[in-house]
Amino acid sequence: MENYTSFLQFSSPTTSGNSSMSLTIGNNSHGFSDLENTKTNGFLGLMPGDDMDVQTGLSVNKISEDKSFVGSETEAKFSKKKGEKKVRKPRYAFQTRSQVDILDDGYRWRKYGQKAVKNNKFPRSYYRCTHQGCNVKKQVQRLTKDEGVVVTTYEGMHSHAIEKSTDNFEHILSQMQIYTAF
DNA sequence: CGCATTTGACCGGCGC
DNA sequence: GCGCCGGTCAAATGCG
Numbered sequence: 001m002e003n004y005t006s007f008l009q010f011s012s013p014t015t016s017g018n019s020s021m022s023l024t025i026g027n028n029s030h031g032f033s034d035l036e037n038t039k040t041n042g043f044l045g046l047m048p049g050d051d052m053d054v055q056t057g058l059s060v061n062k063i064s065e066d067k068s069f070v071g072s073e074t075e076a077k078f079s080k081k082k083g084e085k086k087v088r089k090p091r092y093a094f095q096t097r098s099q100v101d102i103l104d105d106g107y108r109w110r111k112y113g114q115k116a117v118k119n120n121k122f123p124r125s126y127y128r129c130t131h132q133g134c135n136v137k138k139q140v141q142r143l144t145k146d147e148g149v150v151v152t153t154y155e156g157m158h159s160h161a162i163e164k165s166t167d168n169f170e171h172i173l174s175q176m177q178i179y180t181a182f
Numbered sequence: 183c184g185c186a187t188t189t190g191a192c193c194g195g196c197g198c
Numbered sequence: 199g200c201g202c203c204g205g206t207c208a209a210a211t212g213c214g
Contacts, residue, residue, distance in 0.1 A: 111187055113206055126205070130186085139205095188211070197202085
């Protein structure tokens, strides 16, 4: 449920004292074209969408609230399609400053695709959680302008426990150059 | 040998 | 109706 949230909570500045994570939470209902088109000049002023909720700083606890809020996505309509789960899945975009694309959050991901993105010279990678019955997906995209910025977008919620030791997150932090929001 | 990654093909939605 | 575009599939390949 909130495993990835806890992953955020682990992002407390252990390695660097006065650093904080800058993240952007949003429920983009239709795609990431907004992300692509958004100018990255400000890094803090991106995703100026109406249906976007931009969070910066250490509002980690607030995030879980937003998550549930996002989870209550509207669109309880349209019984079209293969009567499965046409329910629009909420998506959460985390934007981090990192030199590496692979930000291991403790789950096991299998890459299932990679596509070039318009207005972006870097490809976007598509990952899926390898756990059976867990259809959580994520995609990682690096911005052209700021190649130090990596946008990781999660889709769905994990229905199982984390597979790797959460202590490993410290290692992740060592890989990351966490953006200082102050 | 088992599993993850790679990469082009394929597919469905949307705009023209 | 056709073509573009974003997303996914799947066979081949790589790697531990």
